[in-house]
Amino acid sequence: MKTLTIILADGPYISEYAHIAFKIADAALKRYHVNIFLYLDAVHIPRLGQSPAFFADEGELFKELAERGAAIRACSRCAAARGYSANEDGSSRDYHDGIKITSLYDLPEMIQGSDGVITLCR
Amino acid sequence: MKTLTIILADGPYISEYAHIAFKIADAALKRYHVNIFLYLDAVHIPRLGQSPAFFADEGELFKELAERGAAIRACSRCAAARGYSANEDGSSRDYHDGIKITSLYDLPEMIQGSDGVITLCR
Amino acid sequence: MRSVFYLLDTAPYGSEKAFGLLDAAAVSLGRMEVTVGLYGDGAYLALGDQDSRALAIPNLADILRAYGEIRVLAHEPSVVDRGLFSEGLVETAELVDEEAFLVAMESSDCLILL
Amino acid sequence: MRSVFYLLDTAPYGSEKAFGLLDAAAVSLGRMEVTVGLYGDGAYLALGDQDSRALAIPNLADILRAYGEIRVLAHEPSVVDRGLFSEGLVETAELVDEEAFLVAMESSDCLILL
Amino acid sequence: MRVNREQVMMMDVFLLTKPPQSERSEICLKLLARSERSRLYLAGDGVYHLLSQPGTIPPSCEVLASKEDVAARGVVPRRGAEVREDFYERLVEDVMEGDGRFFTF
Amino acid sequence: MRVNREQVMMMDVFLLTKPPQSERSEICLKLLARSERSRLYLAGDGVYHLLSQPGTIPPSCEVLASKEDVAARGVVPRRGAEVREDFYERLVEDVMEGDGRFFTF
Numbered sequence: 001m002k003t004l005t006i007i008l009a010d011g012p013y014i015s016e017y018a019h020i021a022f023k024i025a026d027a028a029l030k031r032y033h034v035n036i037f038l039y040l041d042a043v044h045i046p047r048l049g050q051s052p053a054f055f056a057d058e059g060e061l062f063k064e065l066a067e068r069g070a071a072i073r074a075c076s077r078c079a080a081a082r083g084y085s086a087n088e089d090g091s092s093r094d095y096h097d098g099i100k101i102t103s104l105y106d107l108p109e110m111i112q113g114s115d116g117v118i119t120l121c122r
Numbered sequence: 123m124k125t126l127t128i129i130l131a132d133g134p135y136i137s138e139y140a141h142i143a144f145k146i147a148d149a150a151l152k153r154y155h156v157n158i159f160l161y162l163d164a165v166h167i168p169r170l171g172q173s174p175a176f177f178a179d180e181g182e183l184f185k186e187l188a189e190r191g192a193a194i195r196a197c198s199r200c201a202a203a204r205g206y207s208a209n210e211d212g213s214s215r216d217y218h219d220g221i222k223i224t225s226l227y228d229l230p231e232m233i234q235g236s237d238g239v240i241t242l243c244r
Numbered sequence: 245m246r247s248v249f250y251l252l253d254t255a256p257y258g259s260e261k262a263f264g265l266l267d268a269a270a271v272s273l274g275r276m277e278v279t280v281g282l283y284g285d286g287a288y289l290a291l292g293d294q295d296s297r298a299l300a301i302p303n304l305a306d307i308l309r310a311y312g313e314i315r316v317l318a319h320e321p322s323v324v325d326r327g328l329f330s331e332g333l334v335e336t337a338e339l340v341d342e343e344a345f346l347v348a349m350e351s352s353d354c355l356i357l358l
Numbered sequence: 359m360r361s362v363f364y365l366l367d368t369a370p371y372g373s374e375k376a377f378g379l380l381d382a383a384a385v386s387l388g389r390m391e392v393t394v395g396l397y398g399d400g401a402y403l404a405l406g407d408q409d410s411r412a413l414a415i416p417n418l419a420d421i422l423r424a425y426g427e428i429r430v431l432a433h434e435p436s437v438v439d440r441g442l443f444s445e446g447l448v449e450t451a452e453l454v455d456e457e458a459f460l461v462a463m464e465s466s467d468c469l470i471l472l
Numbered sequence: 473m474r475v476n477r478e479q480v481m482m483m484d485v486f487l488l489t490k491p492p493q494s495e496r497s498e499i500c501l502k503l504l505a506r507s508e509r510s511r512l513y514l515a516g517d518g519v520y521h522l523l524s525q526p527g528t529i530p531p532s533c534e535v536l537a538s539k540e541d542v543a544a545r546g547v548v549p550r551r552g553a554e555v556r557e558d559f560y561e562r563l564v565e566d567v568m569e570g571d572g573r574f575f576t577f
Numbered sequence: 578m579r580v581n582r583e584q585v586m587m588m589d590v591f592l593l594t595k596p597p598q599s600e601r602s603e604i605c606l607k608l609l610a611r612s613e614r615s616r617l618y619l620a621g622d623g624v625y626h627l628l629s630q631p632g633t634i635p636p637s638c639e640v641l642a643s644k645e646d647v648a649a650r651g652v653v654p655r656r657g658a659e660v661r662e663d664f665y666e667r668l669v670e671d672v673m674e675g676d677g678r679f680f681t682f
Contacts, residue, residue: 002568009378009472011133013203014163015259016516020489027560032568040378040472041136044166044204052203054263054302059205077381081135081174082166083181108386111359116567117468118487118576122259124673131264131358137373138621142594149665154673162264162358176377176416199267230272233245238672239354240592240681244373253600255491257544258517284600285491288520291546298540305546326492327523331548346607355680357601367495369596371649372622398495399596402625405651412645419651440597441628445653460502469575471496 004028005035005114007107008042009121012058017120018045022061024118029068035110036065038074042121043082046072046099059096066098073102073110126150127157127236129229130164131243134180139242140167144183146240151190157232158187160196164243165204168194168221181218188220195224195232247277249352252286256304257296261358262289266307268356269314279315279348280308282337287322292332305334312336319345361391363466366400370418371410375472376403380421382470383428393429393462394422396451401436406446419448426450433459483509484572487563489516492524500577505530509572513563514553515541522549536562588614589677592668594621597629605682610635614677618668619658620646627654641667 006025012018025034038045050059066072076086079101084092090100111117128147134140147156160167172181188194198208201223206214212222233239250269256262265280272278282289294305308316316337323329323339333339340348349355364383370376379394386392396403408419422430430451437443437453447453454462463469484507490496497518504510512529514521515538521529522537529535535553542555549555556562567574589612595601602623609615617634619626620643626634627642634640640658647660654660661667672679 004564004568007470009375011163011166011204013200013260016257017489020515023560024564028564028568030561032564039382040374041133041163044133047205049205049207050203051205051207053199054300055203056300077175078135078378081172081177082133083169083171083173085171085173104381104385107382108362108389111362111386111468111470112389114359114468116564116574117359117470118567119470119472120489120576121472126669126673129356131261135374138371139594142620145665146669150669150673152666154669161268162260176414178414200264226267226271229268230248230275233248233272233354233356234275236245236354238669238679239245239356240672241356241358242594242681243358251604253604255517255520255545257541258489258491283604285493285517288491288517288545293548294544294546296544299544301544326520327525327550331523342607346611349608349680350611350678357682365499367499369622369625369650371646372594372596397499399598399622402596402622402650407653408649408651410649413649415649440625441630441655445628445651456502460506463503463575464506464573471577 001033002115003033003035003113004116005037005110007037007039007119009040011041011044013052013055015122018058021120022065025065025070029070034070035114036070036072037107037110038072040078043074043079043084046074046095048094048096062099063096072099073106074099075104076101077104123155124237125155125157125235126238127159127232129159129161129241131162133163133166135174135177137244140180143242144187147187147192151192156192157236158192158194159229159232160194162200165196165201165206168196168217170216170218184221185218194221195228196221197226198223199226245276245353247352248272248354248356249279249281249349251281251283251355251357252289253284255285255288257299257301262304263302265358266304270311273311273313279317279352281345281348282318284322287318287326287328290318290333290337291328292334308334308336317345317348359390359467361466362386362468362470363393363395363463365395365397365469365471366403367398369399369402371413371415376418377416379472380418384425387425387427393431393466395459395463396432398436401432401440401442404432404447404451405442406448422448422450431459431462482572483511483570485511485566485570485574487513487515487576488518488521490577491517491520496577500575501528503575504533511536511566514538515559519545519547522547522551522553526551587677588616588675590616590671590675590679592618592620592681593623593626595682596622596625601682605680606633608680609638616641616671619643620664624650624652627652627656627658631656
């Protein structure tokens with residue numbers, strides 16, 4: 001199966017890129033494997049307990065992508081800086097299930113093994 | 123005592139504005155009352171448990187400003203969207219002490235009562 | 245501070261800034277004289293036929309219309325550069341030249357950009 | 359993907375993007391051919407005499423120097439427009455004209471912008 | 473969805489989400505002008521390019537735009553474009569199955 | 578710190594943190610050009626304005642720059658400027674005690 005990697009760098013709501021990434025991943029998961037790497041402010045996306053008044057809850061949407069098989073990984077340096085701590089297996093009590101905090105070395109690994117790479121940020 | 127209001131809209135680390143605001147507030151608190159309104163992504167600034175590898179912990183710095191008397195308020199809509207819930211008194215279990223989640227109506231109130239207003243964002 | 249100028253220089257929908265700026269302008273009404281200035285990509289906010297239902301986000305043109313007390317100035321050179329001059333624009337937006345736009349910024353007590 | 363082009367178009371220090379981009383480029387070495395392209399305000403990263411100790415942030419020019427295997431292309435028109443042409447630039451940065459810059463983007467398997 | 477391989481071959485694909493006056497749009501349009509065969513996907517603030525002067529986007533370039541983004545922004549296309557509801561399905565297909573180059577801006 | 582009231586009166590104060598090619602810098606410089614008496618504070622990426630062509634900032638404008646930001650970015654000022662360690666103290670003083678206008682970009 002071919003692989004698509006999406007790289008994000010913005011948090012949810014402030015820009016629409018988390019949501020555009022969701023729409024791309026949603027379409028891609030029907031036929032392809034999908035990786036999503038959360039870099040810089042994008043580590044805020046999988047946070048539990050988001051309650052936006054006017055937008056869809058991006059955390060829930062990304063959880064759904066993970067349930068459907070997307071490999072979603074957040075940069076450990078960026079996550080730690082912003083207050084998200086990782087358990088030994090990379091999961092986080094602040095994150096939705098299935099989304100892991102991981103090393104930046106996963107980024108080139110994802111890129112190298114991909115047939116398509118899309119970076120979205122402001 | 124004269125009042126300075128600082129309005130922020132970026133999260134910590136991704137831009138240097140949280141840190142510039144700290145330096146301005148640090149200087150201003152010697153002679154003036156300081157308000158800081160955290161809007162949009164700036165509601166991430168007072169989060170507990172930040173552990174940046176290469177920068178100062180902005181959460182700790184803003185806690186210090188609050189201890190020195192700065193009134194630091196975060197927009198409730200923006201905070202709820204991003205997963206920060208408020209207790210009845212406006213405090214949050216996710217935030218450093220002294221920083222409150224409040225209504226956007228505090229913003230014009232702060233502006234109206236100020237002798238200087240500085241907005242910093244990307 | 246008795247008057248505030250909110251300057252919008254980013255396009256609506258692509259970021260939360262336009263919505264956040266309008267929300268801040270709306271809650272400032274009654275307390276202060278409020279001007280919203282549309283400059284650069286902020287000029288896109290003036291497009292009249294916005295329909296954001298499929299994005300499930302509030303219609304920002306309708307917010308402009310709902311708060312008629314907000315003075316909305318659209319910077320004409322920005323409007324022209326973006327090919328918006330011949331488009332239908334929101335009725336409450338006032339097209340002003342650069343001089344008038346800068347004078348409005350200078351004569352407000354306080355400038356806020358998001 | 360066997361080659362990656364990281365495009366930096368924002369100034370260093372003002373945002374985390376320059377640091378994040380260099381970090382990503384550094385960890386990509388060994389796995390892929392890595393080019394960092396400095397375009398627009400990204401050209402400021404090439405200034406040679408950076409000293410960020412007072413900001414307590416890593417020196418980004420030194421990071422460029424430390425990873426000599428990264429091919430660093432500075433877009434000449436961006437450098438000239440910013441008055442950097444006569445400044446001392448980081449030794450590992452290669453000044454290239456627009457044609458060469460675009461060709462390098464086109465010939466990489468993958469383009470990443472932050 | 474069936475793919476016509478001939479049609480997809482050697483087609484350069486661009487995804488653009490930035491408005492016309494941005495520097496990233498400018499780079500995108502430079503690369504687009506150099507491509508012999510191209511398809512441009514406009515999403516988010518990229519749909520404002522549909523208001524541009526004729527000629528900014530090469531006439532030979534096929535343009536697709538995201539329907540909900542065009543509607544939200546109140547854009548009436550001044551240039552021929554397919555405004556599609558299945559925009560993201562088409563984009564993904566092109567990114568994954570095309571063998572031209574792909575760029576996002 | 579003692580303040581010379583005469584000196585502070587009717588001085589327009591600008592804080593600029595954006596680099597020269599940005600649109601916000603452009604607006605700031607337009608307002609600066611219209612001011613009869615001005616002081617420009619450059620912090621963050623604003624210090625890159627010290628590399629600008631002479632004439633971009635009005636010659637009569639007093640320019641102050643944040644020392645740590647100038648050093649970090651490796652900027653050698655091409656224009657007369659006070660590169661100060663007490664930059665923020667001075668800025669706050671001017672914002673709070675001046676009775677000209679104040680703008681941040």
